[in-house]
Amino acid sequence: MSQKSPKVNDDEVNPVKAERTGTVREVGAQAIWSLSSCKPGFGVHQLRDDREDTYWQSDGQLPHLINIQFQRKTTISDIYIYTDARLDESYTPSRISIRVGTHFNDLQEIEVIVLSEPIGWTHIPIKDIRGKPIRLFMIQIAVINNHQNGRDTHMRQVKVHSPLESQRVFDNFTKFSTVDFQKYGTVR
Template sequence: MSTVDPLKNERSGNVREVGGQAIWSLSTCKPGFGVEQLRDDRIDTYWQSDGQLPHLVNIQFQRKTTISDIYIYTDYKLDESYTPSRISIRVGTHFNDLQEIEVIMLTEPSGWVHIPIKDIKEQPVRMFMIQIAVTSNHQNGRDTHMRQIKIHSPTNGQGFSIDKCNNFTSLEFQQVSTIR
């Protein structure tokens, strides 16, 4: 099982999940196995494509958004030939100017796959659109299963962290610094 935890950095206040601010679309899906299942925070549901490769997940933001990480949950043990083996990450302002910035090869993944999104200067990338393209599956499978996708944006220290509560110095603040 994977030890990657996309919630760890969220809890620390370093990043926030911004997928809820985007408009999601899929190249294809079987009825009842679409965007809702991909974003429902449950690993026992999944998106299932229905057609020819590549299978696309399109994530469009209404304003330019900084993205630092993508997390994808897959489970080879359950999904076998439906499990992606090669994923292309593309970013841009719209469908017509997408640039491939990362290609990930997966070997029987089980759990969260972490994909850092960085430019050539190792900085998070600002964009209006992300496209996650499954270009091949294990065992030459035709359709794909993805169980969850999380999109993280850095908070630049602006997020709330429980650890920051210890910085209260006055007696009045210390009295209300714990949540009951």
């Protein structure tokens, strides 16, 4: 487990830009999302609606939890969280714990993120000790503290990225050097 301050408010920190590179895809739609609590009308739908003007608002005691469960083991490389300290003030998370595992009973904390008045996307790489993306069934995002000791939290968006498989198998077909072999270069 490490504690760090991630990249925030940088033009390069944009999950859509990362998806357009063709190296990752957003896999949050393949998961079942649940929250520890929410105010009516400020739940999972607002957290996942791709709008920065809507948000999840918790309603209860800290820590506030977002549980993301996949039906099959999934490789995860990045999590992006959108927050806005200007608009949300004491509702803005200041310390977030990322936990991963196969179910609720074996979650392990892999990152603790410290945020200082974030405005925009926060990029959290999800890597094992060798720097490789992690295969998992479940992610838990736990808001441990809020700015100004706020009780409830606002989180505007969460995106979960999985690396795309390499196309190297097909690249080998395009490198045939003779005419006889090149005719097998495309699949009909």
